[in-house]
Amino acid sequence: MTNKIIIIGSGNAAMCAGIAALERGASVVMYEKAEKILAGGNTKYTAGAMRFCFDGLDSLRDLLKDPEDERLEITDFGSYTESKFAADLLNFNNGRPLSEEQEYLISQSHEAMSWLSSHGVKFEPIYSRQSYKKDGRFIFWGGLAVAAANEGVGLFEQQLAAYTALGGRIKYNHCVTELTKSGDTIDGVLVNGDKHEADAVILASGGFEANEEMRVEFIGDKWKGAKVRGTPNNTGDGIRMALENGAMKHGLYGECHATPMDLHMPDYGGLHLPPIERKMYRKICYFLGIMINQDGNRFVDEGENFRNYTYAQFGRRVLEQPDQKAWQIFDSKVTDLLYDEYHFKEAHFEEAGSVEALIKKMPGLDQKNALKTIEAFNSACGPTDAFDPTALDGLCTTGLTLPKSNWSQPLDSPPFRAYPVTGGITFTYGGLKVSPNGAVMKNSTDVIRGLFACGELVGGVFFNGYPGGSGLTSGLVFGRRAGYGAASFS
Secondary structure, three states, rough: OOOOEEEEOHHHHHHHHHHHHHHHEEOOOOOEOOOOOHHHHHHHHHHEEOOOEOOOHHHHHHHHHOOOOOOHHHHHOOOEEEHHHHHHHHHOOOOOOHHHHHHHHHHHHHHHHHHHHHHHOOOOOOOOEEEEEEOOEEEEEOOOOEEEEEHHHHHHHHHHHHHHHOOEEEOOOOEEEEEEEEEEEEEEEEOOOEEEOOEEEEEEEOOOOHHHHHHHHHOOOOOOOEEEOOOOOOOOOOHHHHHOOOOEOOOOOOOOEEEEEEEOOOOOOOOOOOOOHHOOOOOOOOOHOOEEEEEOOOOOOOOOOOHOOOOHHHHHHHHHHHHEEEEEEEEEHHHHHOOOOOOOOOOOOEEOOHHHHHHHHHOOHHHHHHHHHHHHHHHHOOOOOOOOOOOOOOOOOOOOOOOOOOOOOOOOOEEEEEEEEEEEEEEOOEOOOOOOOEEOOOOOOOEEEEEEHHHHHHHOOOOOOOOOOOOHHHHHHHOOOHHHHHHOOO
């Protein structure tokens, strides 16, 4: 008998669940509350980068859109082992051991990428953001190697093509408001008061990052007015409906992925922008300069680690500053190293020929203290001959209470630029407990029959931080699992 499955949502996790279920012979329809142009959830707003275990070019080539790219022969990708992935996750666990969810993510990451590639979803090396050229070769750093062709939009489009080719359907403008039950089993959903029946339902509707009330309740008052990097439609609907049906909360509800963003960005991500520009409001090159708050003080170690391991946490730190604002300051030595988002036509910045003149252009800043901070930073920098953005180069300041641990260079080469930033929330970490086949659990031993979950709804994957690119991989891994689980449910 063919299982009829309803998937709520249409982003990366939903698509992977749909492809997996169809692969196992199920009949699948997605219910997406947004209109067609806004479908795809947060996936469309990402850079499409995915973190997974690999061992050099040989383990990447089959994933690539152009496996004959001439640059590949002068590229050092390095490797990313399971032990390194584990160490990166543990670094954000605040003493917690690896969770079951994290162990599963690590063990399945490469195989799941190969599976997705087998369905025609292809990737490209991230030359522009994850490599620097050194001695005539491209050197990759930070554990990330590939992203979907045409970034998050391309990932969605490729997955949608694979899903529909297998017979999957999508119904847009279908806002699910309630799960329905027959006895103790979920048997469908309500849309505009009408029941739509199913043998199993998969929740893939994202977290609660676009729900102001839930942000304040779970993360804190400072998150009331936070910018949302992605879709306005991730309002916690799936979590709410699951909890109404006795689901077990799981994970760290008080934490989230939050990134420094242009202070003047819209309240939500911009699908009005061309695909390549949809991530351009983010500002994550702070490691090449310094960040100061309105009091004129530095508040993070900008060179603590590669930005892959700090950017998702530093957005929170910005939101904790006065006026929920900070300034990223650079000099001309690094202009050519700044990512495209700093040269984006809508990027806001101030520029001047001296630090003193720059500071005067920064509204609301404690100018006297800011100048003192920059002078102290410059004095704390040593020789810069070893500067190397492809490695943790050890160029640490000396004598500062708050050091900059790598990539420290004095701000001494005009012109100088200051970019105003705030914090933008990307996705939330708190979710639901799910079983080894993706079923939603109501306690440590029992599941809610007929209900499955994936993507942001799976709690226990991330805690106090996040290594960049692992969010999309988590959606892939747990989406596939939920799809297989729902297809075999009886």
